[in-house]
Amino acid sequence: MTEILRLEHVGKSFGGIRAVNDVSFSLQQGEIIGLIGPNGAGKTTLVNLITGVHPLSMGKVFFDGEDVSRQQAYQAARRGLARTFQIVQPFPRMTVLENVAAGALFGGQAGSVNAALEMSRAELAFVGLEDFADTPASSLALPNRKRLELAKSLAMRPKALMLDEVNAGLNATEIDGALELIRKIADRGVTILIIEHLMKVVLSISQRILVLHHGELIADGDPGDVIRNPRVVEAYLGSKFAARVQAEGHHV
Amino acid sequence: MMKSLLHYVALVLWLALIASTPLFADNYTIRIAISLTMFSAMAVSWNFIGGFTGYPSFSTAAFFGIGCYVGAIAQRNGVPLVLAWVLASVFVAVFAALLGAIILRLKGHYFAIGSIAIVEVTRLITSSWGSLTGGGDGLNVPLLQGNPQEVASFVLYVMLSILVLAFCTSIYVDRSKLGFALKCISQNEDAANMVGVNTTVYKIIAYTLSAVFCGTVGAVYASWIGYIDPTDSFSILLTVKVPVMVLLGGAGTVFGPIVGAGAFILLEEVFWANFLEWNRAILGLIIVFLIFFLPNGLLKLDYNRLFKRLINKKARTPRTMDGTS
Ligand SMILES: Nc1ncnc2c1ncn2[C@@H]1O[C@H](COP(=O)(O)OP(=O)(O)OP(=O)(O)O)[C@@H](O)[C@H]1O
Numbered sequence: 001m002t003e004i005l006r007l008e009h010v011g012k013s014f015g016g017i018r019a020v021n022d023v024s025f026s027l028q029q030g031e032i033i034g035l036i037g038p039n040g041a042g043k044t045t046l047v048n049l050i051t052g053v054h055p056l057s058m059g060k061v062f063f064d065g066e067d068v069s070r071q072q073a074y075q076a077a078r079r080g081l082a083r084t085f086q087i088v089q090p091f092p093r094m095t096v097l098e099n100v101a102a103g104a105l106f107g108g109q110a111g112s113v114n115a116a117l118e119m120s121r122a123e124l125a126f127v128g129l130e131d132f133a134d135t136p137a138s139s140l141a142l143p144n145r146k147r148l149e150l151a152k153s154l155a156m157r158p159k160a161l162m163l164d165e166v167n168a169g170l171n172a173t174e175i176d177g178a179l180e181l182i183r184k185i186a187d188r189g190v191t192i193l194i195i196e197h198l199m200k201v202v203l204s205i206s207q208r209i210l211v212l213h214h215g216e217l218i219a220d221g222d223p224g225d226v227i228r229n230p231r232v233v234e235a236y237l238g239s240k241f242a243a244r245v246q247a248e249g250h251h252v
Numbered sequence: 253m254m255k256s257l258l259h260y261v262a263l264v265l266w267l268a269l270i271a272s273t274p275l276f277a278d279n280y281t282i283r284i285a286i287s288l289t290m291f292s293a294m295a296v297s298w299n300f301i302g303g304f305t306g307y308p309s310f311s312t313a314a315f316f317g318i319g320c321y322v323g324a325i326a327q328r329n330g331v332p333l334v335l336a337w338v339l340a341s342v343f344v345a346v347f348a349a350l351l352g353a354i355i356l357r358l359k360g361h362y363f364a365i366g367s368i369a370i371v372e373v374t375r376l377i378t379s380s381w382g383s384l385t386g387g388g389d390g391l392n393v394p395l396l397q398g399n400p401q402e403v404a405s406f407v408l409y410v411m412l413s414i415l416v417l418a419f420c421t422s423i424y425v426d427r428s429k430l431g432f433a434l435k436c437i438s439q440n441e442d443a444a445n446m447v448g449v450n451t452t453v454y455k456i457i458a459y460t461l462s463a464v465f466c467g468t469v470g471a472v473y474a475s476w477i478g479y480i481d482p483t484d485s486f487s488i489l490l491t492v493k494v495p496v497m498v499l500l501g502g503a504g505t506v507f508g509p510i511v512g513a514g515a516f517i518l519l520e521e522v523f524w525a526n527f528l529e530w531n532r533a534i535l536g537l538i539i540v541f542l543i544f545f546l547p548n549g550l551l552k553l554d555y556n557r558l559f560k561r562l563i564n565k566k567a568r569t570p571r572t573m574d575g576t577s
């Protein structure tokens with residue numbers, strides 16, 4: 001296994017608030033990792049730090065062997081470090097196809113606008129949006145907007161993809177569809193970090209789980225171990241959940 | 253496809269009409285044609301930053317004014333005419349690129365206010381730097397050779413060339429990777445960054461494009477008028493008029509700025525001729541009208557629907573009369 005992303009003592013303060021504090025971990029190529037933690041734990045901030053949206057207050061980020069601690073967001077994208085937003089961010093007055101083409105043109109390898117549009121059809125088909133290619137992005141319903149975010153990120157040919165609550169607001173069937181899609185993406189060799197509140201979803205897809213609490217990484221390991229970790233139970237899962245897992249003899 | 257071909261044909265006819273004014277019209281009309289052309293060129297320029305990129309810039313008058321002064325000062329120091337114009341354009345482009353790197357960090361209202369402050373600051377510097385610019389007394393610019401008619405036609409053709417150059421640039425931008433990036437920025441700048449658009453660089457390019465042609469227009473204008481002063485060159489009215497023209501025609505479209513500038517200047521002429529004192533008021537009225545009724549400009553109006561609605565109204569009127577009788 002080769003390491004794709006490594007964080008060393010990463011931290012971020014907003015004014016006096018330490019949103020992320022001394023976080024270190026590394027991700028291996030092709031892994032699917034769950035990132036969990038209570039509201040305000042610093043999950044989104046951590047993704048923003050990794051992708052250059054916010055400058056680091058301390059620590060270092062290495063991506064694919066390179067120190068990227070000082071990168072800008074657009075540079076992260078071009079290096080193959082893609083992410084989706086917790087709140088979807090389409091280009092509303094462009095068509096669905098053009099949205100995806102933006103990813104292929106600026107973050108991916110497409111050499112011209114036409115080449116980008118051409119390449120993007122395949123990504124749309126991959127996420128099942130081919131019938132919406134020519135409709136404006138603003139007219140899509142939420143589940144399809146989330147698919148669009150995925151297609152846009154995929155068009156950038158990322159090596160690692162961070163998904164910030166892609167399943168929030170979806171119903172059970174839609175979640176199943178999204179998970180199947182995420183597995184398909186992982187099969188392409190893309191490393192996936194997924195932020196998710198629904199434990200059932202996290203447990204069903206993650207090979208490893210990171211737990212953030214008050215900006216600190218309180219657990220990093222095998223899902224089975226993490227959900228039995230007393231600190232995680234206390235901080236996030238609650239004792240009821242722990243008891244139920246114990247009773248069901250959850251196999252993870 | 254048909255529609256855009258129609259637009260091109262209409263544009264060519266329009267430009268041909270403007271170009272032919274020296275053949276049949278009097279000097280006054282030629283001056284209107286020049287004014288129409290130079291405002292069209294500045295509107296097309298503004299569209300790069302205000303239309304495609306969605307940054308409400310009010311710095312047009314700063315670019316125009318600097319163009320006036322650099323062109324004039326260069327000529328007074330013996331630089332040949334055309335070279336002085338080129339120098340003015342290059343100077344304005346460099347100025348805009350450096351300035352853009354700073355003020356394009358601002359967004360929305362803050363950017364608008366910052367960009368209008370540039371006009372005031374450049375005007376103040378110009379009027380205080382008396383040794384170079386003549387201060388508040390202004391500068392005389394070497395006159396163009398020839399009788400008034402010849403000079404006016406020459407200026408008209410130069411302005412037309414600038415307009416055509418600006419317009420071709422905007423067609424190219426609209427279809428290129430650059431234009432795609434600008435549209436991404438205008439619709440969602442964070443998302444643009446996230447898909448790998450180097451937003452800083454693209455915004456600076458757009459801002460520079462919005463400046464360079466205004467600089468050329470300013471330098472040519474100075475040569476034509478023969479005398480410039482700070483109030484006339486760095487005019488707040490100019491800086492507001494140009495964006496209003498683009499919004500009137502349709503911001504972010506290739507043809508909108510030319511349609512808007514044409515409609516605005518012709519309206520202004522009608523009002524000048526008929527209600528001299530009300531001239532300023534029409535700018536205000538047009539702004540209010542734009543905000544309430546034409547948020548997307550003349551070009552984006554759905555003329556088919558408007559037409560149908562009018563027909564329907566006409567058709568309905570007799571029927572109600574039948575009903576009541
Ligand atoms: N740009 C910012 N400026 C100031 N404070 C911020 C900023 N972004 C996040 N924070 C603060 O940092 C902390 C962590 O927020 P963050 O959004 O990362 O949490 P989260 O784990 O993603 O929560 P959620 O599950 O609700 O999405 C919060 O206290 C938040 O208020």
Ligand SMILES: [Mg+2]
Nearest residue numbers: 043044045086
């Ligand atoms: Mg969050």
